[in-house]
Amino acid sequence: MNCPIKTQENREWLLEYSAGRLDGERAAMVERHVEICPACARFVEGQRVVWNALGQWESPELSADFNRRLYQKIDQAQPSTWLGRFLQPLWRPMVPVAAMCLLIVAGVVLHTPTAGVSPVHPRVENVEPEQVERTLDDLQMLRELSLTPQETNASQPM
């Protein structure tokens, strides 16, 4: 094995060997080399010190309410309007389908042939003068019937 420090070949093997992460065959190769190479031996020794020192560094535990706070943030991030909720992931794939259906319905309504259905147009009918006269008489009669006796007297000319 060539010296990893001098040749820069497989330098990472030294790191992995120092960390105890190198597999058996390559670990044995590095071990044999380290026994005869003072530079690599120093490297491995120093690296093991670093590795052990880093290993003693523990992180504090997470707060007990970590998940609760996270889910609260997730809830706050959810859209609050009905439209926003409608556009949620479960519904979102259906939106294009709904839009397509709407377009089809609109197209059908707009392009349906209207033959056979008589259009309703306002028209002015001819009205006979006698008919008008009769209607006015009827109205007069109804008005008189709806009046009370006092009102009838009052309405009569003196």
Next chain:
Amino acid sequence: MPQWVKEDMGATSLALDCDAELMLRVREGDGASFALLLEKYRVSVAHFLYRMVQDQPVAEELAQEVFLRVYKSRESYEPTAKFTTWLYRIATHLALNWLRDEKNERSQERLDEVAEDGPVREVADRAPTVEHQMVRQVKLEEVRKAVAALPDKQRAAVLMHKYEEMDYSQIAKVLSCSESAVKSLLFRAYETLRVRLAHMA
């Protein structure tokens, strides 16, 4: 192909299947799968962030932001890479941004102090004084400081290598750089740490 490489690849694809499958279920609206992923990775992500920013409340806030972003990005998630690569990419991005902002803030504070007080004062260390700590605490403090003194990317690479046991290719994907760049980052970082922590032998 060497056996160790095959084993590594096998483990990677297995992990990809499991976590990516859970994430795909989250994409379909399955909250239980999100809870599983959260339970599986929240501690490691929070610890990684704590070692990056060295401030527990900030680390927790950032960890929450990581999982919030995972949840918000569920619809656009595509299992093109290992789930943990994606997860740590988000975490590293947030941590590096926070460190950058913190540095800017500190440098601004220093400028303000110069303007107000004249001579530059030393920035107060948040860590407790070493005089009142036990030997172990002193050593831990030295480790923390040594790691904190590393450039941000070197620090991220060391933390992923040491504590998350990521291989070089995965670290490269998280940091969006080449594998050889990661090796250089790690060698420079460990060299600095060997010098700073040599007395701990």
